Amino acid sequence: MKLGRVVGTVVSTVNSPDLDDRTLLLCDLLDPAGQPGGGYLIAVDTVGAGAGETVLILDEGDSARQVLGAPGAPIRTLVVGIVDTVVEGPAPGGD
Amino acid sequence: MQLARVIGTVVATVKAPGLEGVKLLVIQPLDRSLKPVGGPLVAADAIHMAGPGELVYYVAAREAAQAMPDPFVPVDHAIVGIVDAVSLLAGVEP
Numbered sequence: 001m002k003l004g005r006v007v008g009t010v011v012s013t014v015n016s017p018d019l020d021d022r023t024l025l026l027c028d029l030l031d032p033a034g035q036p037g038g039g040y041l042i043a044v045d046t047v048g049a050g051a052g053e054t055v056l057i058l059d060e061g062d063s064a065r066q067v068l069g070a071p072g073a074p075i076r077t078l079v080v081g082i083v084d085t086v087v088e089g090p091a092p093g094g095d
Numbered sequence: 096m097q098l099a100r101v102i103g104t105v106v107a108t109v110k111a112p113g114l115e116g117v118k119l120l121v122i123q124p125l126d127r128s129l130k131p132v133g134g135p136l137v138a139a140d141a142i143h144m145a146g147p148g149e150l151v152y153y154v155a156a157r158e159a160a161q162a163m164p165d166p167f168v169p170v171d172h173a174i175v176g177i178v179d180a181v182s183l184l185a186g187v188e189p
Binding site for chain 1: 097154180187
């Protein structure tokens with residue numbers, strides 16, 4: 001999965017039927033420090049993520065279709081989580 | 096999925112089985128401020144509605160074939176929607 005930040009939305013009325021009524025979020029890809037690392041993805045929202053939020057992006061087709069319960073859908077990129085914090089370095093409590 | 100502009104069409108008479116009747120378009124991938132990024136690609140038009148000049152979004156890899164009526168076709172990029180609007184948050188650098 002990748003870290004991203006929701007920076008906008010994409011609106012489309014003519015689309016593949018599997019994309020009907022899905023929210024498309026424009027997400028910048030981030031490095032672990034939260035800085036845009038170049039590049040973006042258009043991802044289908046599954047968690048109600050909002051503008052400006054740091055999110056977890058799934059970019060693999062089989063997993064995406066499993067999450068959506070849509071076996072034949074031409075979708076591979078989903079927002080699957082809203083990130084509270086990212087800590088670089090050893091896990092808290094570790095030594 | 097990524098944004099792209101349709102910049103041309105491709106006609107191929109001799110092609111792999113499964114590609115009959117598939118509309119092939121030349122697309123230029125774009126960054127989110129709609130500037131060209133990288134080289135152009137040939138993509139199948141899975142919605143049968145895209146034409147030159149249009150702003151579209153496409154899916155790559157195995158999922159591209161999933162967009163086609165027969166999901167077992169040799170297609171690796173497919174246009175899956177026409178973009179009406181891209182709206183960036185206030186304050187976001189384009």
